[in-house]
Amino acid sequence: MRLLLTSAGVKNASIHRALVELLGKPIADSSALCIPTAQYGHPMVGPGVRAWQFISGNSENPMVDLGWKSVGVLELTALPSIDEERWVPMVRETDVLLVAGGDALYLCHWMRQSGLADLLPSLSETVWVGLSAGGMVMTPRIGEDFVQWRPPAGDDSTLGIVDFSICPHLAQEGMPGNSMAEAEQWAAGISGPAYAMDDETAIKVVDGTVEVVSEGHWKHFPY
Incomplete structure (x- = not known):
């Protein structure tokens, strides 16, 4: 799987170029599925209008509204109740x-419960x-500062597909966000x-190679 891990979506031309490079073809020729599941677990996000904004491409985070050939919805909480052959x-x-x-953590839980996490290595x-x-x-983990919904396991561990947090x-x-x-x-x-x-x-990740794509500010903490 090729990863583009963003803070706020495809916010600028550099991130947009990185996405097209990962796709290997124009966005207009590419099919997409959007996954809103994480929104339901956070008290400041969803459910409600924010989920609709993301799915419909009306949010402040450019993703669904980039001009895809097609866009569908993959709701992870529904998948355990339907046959795998359908999704x-x-x-x-x-x-x-x-x-x-x-x-x-809510997203991670439902990725595992739905079977999507097990499918990832083959994609x-x-x-x-x-x-x-x-x-x-x-x-590997998100840190206690970001824990809102507590999973059954009780810790802050996530999928560990990459080796950094x-x-x-x-x-x-003084601005909204994390100082x-x-x-x-x-x-x-x-x-x-x-x-x-x-x-x-x-952050762009391909075959274990990590590349920071930025028109802003970032910092690497090696350990």
Whole structure:
């Protein structure tokens, strides 16, 4: 799987170019499925109007509204109640999964419960575009600062597809988001490599190679 882990979606030309590179073809020729599930688990996001805004392409985070050939909805909480034959082929045939932000642990739980997490290793050509929690779910852990919904296991571990953690929404002191001081404090408790990145930044991962794509500010915490 090819990853584009963003703080706030495809916010600028650099991130847009990185997405097209990962797809290997124009967005207009690519099919997409959007996954709103993470939104339902976060008290400040959903359910309700924010989920509709993401699915309909009316949010402030450019993802669904980029001009795809087709866009469908993949709701993970529904998948355990339907046969795999009804959704697995659709996922395999889709070029890109557009994954909303919200609660990373809630998303992780339903990725495992639905079977999507088990399917990921076989999706070698699929692009995963994660918005905030949609990117954090691919990391080993999110840190206690980001825990809102507590999973049955009780810890802050996520899928570990990549070997680094992410603090999104890095912001200037006094602005909405996470300050550098807060990011540094968070990184100190992660016990592993990590990145803090603002909303103009994304992390591209292909075959284990990590590339930061940014028109803004970010910081790497090696350990």
